[in-house]
Amino acid sequence: MLGNFTYYNPCRLHFGPDAVSKLADELAEYGPTVVLVYGGGSIKRSGLYDQVTTMLRAAGKTVAEISGVMSNPTADKLREGAKVARDANADLLLAVGGGSVIDYAKAVAVSAWCDDDPWEKYFLRMEAPDNRLIPVGNILTMSGTGSEMNAGSVISNPQQKLKIGHVFGPELIPRFAIVNPELTFTVPDYQMRAGIFDAFNHIQEQYFSGDDDNTSDYVAEALMRSLVTSSLVAVADPADYEARSNISWVCTWALNTLLGKGKATDWEVHMIGQAIGAVTDAAHGMTLSAVAPAYYRHIMPYGLHKFVRFAVEVWDVRPEGKTDEQVACEGIEAMEAWMDRIGVVRRVSELGLTPDMYDDVVKGTFLLEGGYKKLTPDEVRAILVASA
Incomplete structure (x- = not known):
C-alpha cells in the first residue's frame, strides 16, 4: 500500500x-x-x-x-x-x-x-x-x-x-x-445483466492500475471471482436468493470507496461509456460491456503484469509454457466468454451508436490519468471502431 x-x-x-x-x-x-x-x-x-x-x-x-x-x-x-x-x-x-x-x-x-x-x-x-x-x-x-x-x-x-x-x-x-x-427480483432481466457488468467493471477500473503489491487488488480478485460465479447462477435462475444476495453485496463493495484507497485508479472505460450514454441514452452497464474488451486489449501492453495476474487469479488461466502476452490475452478471452454467457452487449452498434456519432463521443470523453495509459482522442476513436 x-x-x-x-x-x-x-x-x-x-x-x-x-x-x-x-x-x-x-x-x-x-x-x-x-x-x-x-x-x-x-x-x-x-x-x-x-x-x-x-x-x-x-x-x-x-x-x-x-x-x-x-x-x-x-x-x-x-x-x-x-x-x-x-x-x-x-x-x-x-x-x-x-x-x-x-x-x-x-x-x-x-x-x-x-x-x-x-x-x-x-x-x-x-x-x-x-x-x-x-x-x-x-x-x-x-x-x-x-x-x-x-x-x-x-x-x-x-x-x-x-x-x-x-x-x-x-x-x-x-x-x-x-x-x-x-x-432486485423485480428488475427486468436486461437491467440485472447490465448491473452485473457495471459492478464488475467498477472493480476493474480500480484493479488495472499501479505496480505495487496492494491489498486492495487481492480483495478485488475475490470480488470478481464471486461475481462471476453468482452471475451465472442468477442468469439461469433469477430468483436464486443466494446468488442475488451475493451479487448485491459485491456490487456495494465494488464502489463503496474501499478498493480505491492507497492506489491509483483508471475509470477510462466509464468515461467512454458515459459519453456513449450521453448520445444514445443506453443502459449504463451495457455501454461499459460494449467497449471494455477493446479498451483492455488496447492498454494491455502498458500493464501486462496485471493482465497476466488477472488471467491467472480471476480466470484460472494456466501460464505454463506460454508467454505473458498469451496468458494476458487468454484472460481477456475468458472474460469475453463469461460476458457472452451472461448476455451483455458486446458491440456499440447494438446500443444504436453509429459512426456519425463518434465525434460526439470522442468530444464527450474525459481523458483521465491513473490507469496504465492516458488515452488520446484518436485512441478513443480507435476503441469505438474496434467495438463496432
Missing part, C-alpha cells in the same frame, strides 16, 4: 430480507418532512411504494414526492427536483430505486439550496458544495452502481450531449442504505 489516505464511510447499511423494517428506526433521526424520490412506477406495481408510504405516515412524516426519475437523469430533471426539495424544506431525501434514482437524489441534495445553476456549478465546473445539503437515505431495488454507499452522482445533459459524474465528499454519501436482495 503506497501513500497516505483517510478512509471514512458514514453509511449505515441494513442487508437482508427484513431490511426494510429498519426504515422506521432511521426515520426517527430526521425532521418532519421527507421527499420520496423514485422512478417510473415499478415500486408501485411491486407494492414497495405502499409499504414505504405507510411507514412514513406511521412515523408522522409530511411527504412530498419526486417521481419519474429516468435511467439517465437529466439536468432539467435535476432542476425540477431541486425546486421540489427546496419548496418542501426537506429534512431527508428518501431514494427508492436503483442507481440512477440514488444518484439523482444526491444531486438534488446538493442542488436544492444552490443559488447557482447546479449543472453548471457541480457538473461542468466541478465545484465543491458551499451551500446547505439535504441528507439522503435509500432503499435499493437494483444492484450494480454501488450508489447506495458512495458519494457519486451522474447527470446527463442531452442538449449538450454530455453525461458527467461528480464524486462529492463523504458529506454526500447516503446516511443509510437498505438492501433487500429480494427487491
Whole structure:
C-alpha cells in the first residue's frame, strides 16, 4: 500500500430480507418532512411504494414526492427536483430505486439550496458544495452502481450531449442504505445483466492500475471471482436468493470507496461509456460491456503484469509454457466468454451508436490519468471502431 489516505464511510447499511423494517428506526433521526424520490412506477406495481408510504405516515412524516426519475437523469430533471426539495424544506431525501434514482437524489441534495445553476456549478465546473445539503437515505431495488454507499452522482445533459459524474465528499454519501436482495427480483432481466457488468467493471477500473503489491487488488480478485460465479447462477435462475444476495453485496463493495484507497485508479472505460450514454441514452452497464474488451486489449501492453495476474487469479488461466502476452490475452478471452454467457452487449452498434456519432463521443470523453495509459482522442476513436 503506497501513500497516505483517510478512509471514512458514514453509511449505515441494513442487508437482508427484513431490511426494510429498519426504515422506521432511521426515520426517527430526521425532521418532519421527507421527499420520496423514485422512478417510473415499478415500486408501485411491486407494492414497495405502499409499504414505504405507510411507514412514513406511521412515523408522522409530511411527504412530498419526486417521481419519474429516468435511467439517465437529466439536468432539467435535476432542476425540477431541486425546486421540489427546496419548496418542501426537506429534512431527508428518501431514494427508492436503483442507481440512477440514488444518484439523482444526491444531486438534488446538493442542488436544492444552490443559488447557482447546479449543472453548471457541480457538473461542468466541478465545484465543491458551499451551500446547505439535504441528507439522503435509500432503499435499493437494483444492484450494480454501488450508489447506495458512495458519494457519486451522474447527470446527463442531452442538449449538450454530455453525461458527467461528480464524486462529492463523504458529506454526500447516503446516511443509510437498505438492501433487500429480494427487491432486485423485480428488475427486468436486461437491467440485472447490465448491473452485473457495471459492478464488475467498477472493480476493474480500480484493479488495472499501479505496480505495487496492494491489498486492495487481492480483495478485488475475490470480488470478481464471486461475481462471476453468482452471475451465472442468477442468469439461469433469477430468483436464486443466494446468488442475488451475493451479487448485491459485491456490487456495494465494488464502489463503496474501499478498493480505491492507497492506489491509483483508471475509470477510462466509464468515461467512454458515459459519453456513449450521453448520445444514445443506453443502459449504463451495457455501454461499459460494449467497449471494455477493446479498451483492455488496447492498454494491455502498458500493464501486462496485471493482465497476466488477472488471467491467472480471476480466470484460472494456466501460464505454463506460454508467454505473458498469451496468458494476458487468454484472460481477456475468458472474460469475453463469461460476458457472452451472461448476455451483455458486446458491440456499440447494438446500443444504436453509429459512426456519425463518434465525434460526439470522442468530444464527450474525459481523458483521465491513473490507469496504465492516458488515452488520446484518436485512441478513443480507435476503441469505438474496434467495438463496432
